[in-house]
Amino acid sequence: MEFSETENAEVKSQYWTPMIKRKPSLSIESMPSEILLKIFSYLDAVSLLCAGCVSKRFYDLANDNGIWLKLYSSCFPPKRMIWKINPAETETISLGCATPQGRRPGYWKKEYIFRQIAAVKARVMQLVKPVDPQTGLPCKNREAIRASGLSWVIVLKDTSGKEHVMEQADLSFKDTSVTIFWYSAHWPCLNILSTLELCGVTPLLPNQNRGANTNGPRRRSLIAKYSLSNLTKTSVALGADKLVQVFCLNPGLLLGLWKGKNEIAFVTASLHYHQLLEKSTLGSATLQYVLLPNEPVLDDVDPEYGLHDYNLHLDMHSGTHTCMCGTFKSLFCRKGDIQNGYLRLTVVSVKDNAKHLPIIGTVGLSWRTDALKGHVKDCYLMDVTVLDETRKPFWCFSAPVNMELSSSTSGLYDYMGHIYTTEYADSEGKVSVDLVWLEETKEYFVINLVLYISTKKVNSWYGTNY
Known part of the structure; x- marks a missing residue:
């Protein structure tokens, strides 16, 4: 019985399945350990740590002491030590001959990480040592x-x-x-x-x-x-x-x-x-770092004053543009000015025209996204750094604030315009700022600036009882 060519194809497709040789699938995880170790030996430390997160096998291989000793030696060249055998004979031995044998897996990885962290920490500590006398904060x-x-x-x-x-x-x-x-x-x-x-x-x-x-x-x-x-x-x-x-x-x-x-x-x-x-x-992913409490010192202020010889560094800015930046020295508070749980430190007074300060540029917050940008008027960022009489940071914050139009107008002869007020408060104190808008020159002037320090803050700082 003969079949046509088309019928032959149908029969073959139903009753005959050809043997197809398939190439075995290859992946990096199926490679022998010796090959993987060779590949890992070309990685830098960060890439090696990332490779160790892939699987248990990769973690064990990425802990290889031989690879990490090589990285350790390249970053921290071994010092040479002289061992004195006797007064007439010396021998120089290189510590670079250390071998990975005899160490638990991951030993040189830990040593490398600890040395890197210690080196960066030492660098950072050197940078934060110099202190700016104006702000009482590290210069760098x-x-x-x-x-x-x-x-x-x-x-x-x-x-x-x-x-x-x-x-x-x-x-x-x-x-x-x-x-x-x-x-x-x-x-x-x-x-x-x-x-x-x-x-x-x-x-x-x-x-x-x-x-x-x-x-x-x-x-x-x-x-x-x-x-x-x-x-x-x-x-x-x-x-x-x-x-x-x-x-x-x-x-x-x-x-x-x-x-x-x-x-x-x-x-x-x-x-x-x-x-x-x-x-x-220094915190964790779930817990904040608890700041060390200030150790109270004995308050030896003059009986006439509650606080004296304090400094204020004030920065008003939009995040990028600085509106006003200045340092105010020798601030004090008389004990008679302690009211309602606050000590009052007058920085700029309405009555003292010589200390009134101009605001540079437009007050507002500039913002942008990937495609758009804008400017929100009448609000800004305020940085306050108050130093005590020993020039130690006493009260510090950086916070967004806004200006609100006051119902009254300036009664000062030099400043005929609308008055705006800015108020800020937290658990340690308050800040009150009055600004007047001069329509003719299109600028703001700070005509009043007062700090209110909480008596609780002062008492905990000095161990006193105001």
């Missing part, structure tokens, strides 16, 4: 931050517990603070978010030349935690422009929302330098 905070590899992230958590980590987009350094900006085209929906955590992030192996390494292993230090539930009702609205509305979350956080959409446009944090490195590096 910016360099210390970069040397440590420190950066900041915000962690947005939704109601299901999922985390959305946003890397910092930009930084702006001032005399006493750093302002961090986050902006993105892909923010999670505000309606499902429950909290926002501000964290300092440091690489396990910081590189002083490249700064922060966002690809390698890092650790978080929680700085502050904010609730995002009912944000528009529980937070302070500082201002708005045509596109966004700005809200303040204490301490020191600004959150911009797109108008009419209830969606995040940007986030800005203003952090004072005082103990910033400690707060950004």
Whole structure:
């Protein structure tokens, strides 16, 4: 019986399956350990740590003492020691002949990491030693931050517990603070978010030349935690422009929302330098670093004064543009000025025209995203650094504030215009600023500036009982 060519093809397809030789699938994990060790030996320390996170087998191979001893020796050249056998004979032995044998797996990895961390810590400690006499803070905070590899992230958590980590987009350094900006085209929906955590992030192996390494292993230090539930009702609205509305979350956080959409446009944090490195590096991912309490000292002030010889360094800025920056010395408070639990320190008085200060440029907060930018008027960032009589930081903060139009107008002959007020308060004190707007010259003048220090703060600082 004969079949046509088409019928033959159908029969073959039904009753005959050809033997097809398939090439065995290859993957890096199926390679012999000797080959993988050879590959790992070409990796740098950060890449090697990342490779160890792939699997249990990779972790064991990436702990190889031979590879890490090679890295250790290349970064920390061995010192040469002279062993005296007798007074007439000496022998020089190189410590570079150390071998990986006899050590537990991972020994040289730990030694390498500890030495790297110690080297960076020593570098940072050297940078923070010199102190600026005007601010009482380290002169080289910016360099210390970069040397440590420190950066900041915000962690947005939704109601299901999922985390959305946003890397910092930009930084702006001032005399006493750093302002961090986050902006993105892909923010999670505000309606499902429950909290926002501000964290300092440091690489396990910081590189002083490249700064922060966002690809390698890092650790978080929680700085502050904010609730995002009912944000528009529980937070302070500082201002708005045509596109966004700005809200303040204490301490020191600004959150911009797109108008009419209830969606995040940007986030800005203003952090004072005082103990910033400690707060950004020494906490854990869930617990904030607890600042060491001040050790009270005996109060030897003159009986006529409550506080004397205090200094104030004040910086008013938009995050990038400085509106006013100045140092005010020899501030004092008479005991008769202690009222309602506060000691009053007058910095600028309405009656003293010689101390009235002009504001440079337009007061407001500049913001931008990947595609848009804007300017929210009548609000700014205020950095306050109060030094005690020993020039030790006594009260420090950096916070967003706004100006509100007062119902009264200036009665001063030199300043005929509308008066604006700025108020700030926390658990340690209050700041009150009065500004007058001069229409003719289109500028603000600070005509009144008063600090109110909490008696609780003073008593805990000095061990007194005001």
